[in-house]
Amino acid sequence: xxxxxxxxxxxICKSGTSVKIxxxxxxxxxxxxxxxxxxPKQSLMLMATSNEGSKATYEQxxxxxKFLINHASLTLSxxxxxxxxxxxxxxxxxxxxxxxxxxxxxTFGSGTRLxxx
Amino acid sequence: xxxxxxxxxxxxxxxxxNYTIYCNYSTTSxxxxxxxxxxxxxxxxxxxxxxxGAVKQEGxxxxxxxTKARLSTLHITAAVHDxxxxxxxxxxxxxxxxxxxxIFGKGTKLSVKP
Numbered sequence: 001x002x003x004x005x006x007x008x009x010x011x012i013c014k015s016g017t018s019v020k021i022x023x024x025x026x027x028x029x030x031x032x033x034x035x036x037x038x039x040p041k042q043s044l045m046l047m048a049t050s051n052e053g054s055k056a057t058y059e060q061x062x063x064x065x066k067f068l069i070n071h072a073s074l075t076l077s078x079x080x081x082x083x084x085x086x087x088x089x090x091x092x093x094x095x096x097x098x099x100x101x102x103x104x105x106x107t108f109g110s111g112t113r114l115x116x117x
Numbered sequence: 118x119x120x121x122x123x124x125x126x127x128x129x130x131x132x133x134x135n136y137t138i139y140c141n142y143s144t145t146s147x148x149x150x151x152x153x154x155x156x157x158x159x160x161x162x163x164x165x166x167x168x169x170g171a172v173k174q175e176g177x178x179x180x181x182x183x184t185k186a187r188l189s190t191l192h193i194t195a196a197v198h199d200x201x202x203x204x205x206x207x208x209x210x211x212x213x214x215x216x217x218x219x220i221f222g223k224g225t226k227l228s229v230k231p
Contacts, residue, residue, distance in 0.1 A: 046220075
């Protein structure tokens with residue numbers, strides 16, 4: 001089945017630094033990938049939709065200059081949290097779907113737990 | 118704006134009992150998903166429901182979709198401890214086939230006790 005690989009699984013960084021999270025579709029091409037954020041004991045909230053070869057679409061309230069998304073190939077999307085602050089600490093999850101097969105829904109990456117100290 | 122309401126948010130069950138989790142959504146959609154999340158982990162896909170009247174079963178879990186009522190249910194039969202997790206329903210906010218974004222319910226934290 002469709003596999004989405006996400007790295008790193010966890011990262012601790014200092015306030016003011018930047019962190020890059022990678023999301024790869026391993027056995028299919030993904031023209032669109034989605035980035036979600038999940039705070040403890042809460043549901044997932046969509047942050048942005050990553051489109052291959054074009055600008056990402058951000059949800060209301062998400063700062064595009066803070067959360068930089070790059071989707072340079074059909075198998076890779078990256079999310080960079082710039083000038084991270086403790087309030088950015090969260091669980092970040094990407095997802096994608098394999099449009100080439102019978103519709104089987106969305107596959108999620110394993111998530112990245114970001115802690116900003 | 119599509120809204121997804123899930124209930125109950127917390128569910129404590131005894132092993133061997135049956136229960137149902139409900140997922141209501143506010144606007145037309147023909148794609149609904151159920152996911153399981155274990156603590157500290159990402160989402161595991163359980164069911165993909167694509168049409169009115171769809172019913173799918175996997176082990177002790179059965180999911181159904183009524184698009185006219187905008188309601189999906191996740192039924193748990195003879196619960197076992199291993200089913201303890203948080204269950205999310207999610208609705209695709211596109212309609213008619215185009216790929217859209219998922220709107221998640223708040224999740225149901227299920228605890229199955231001996």
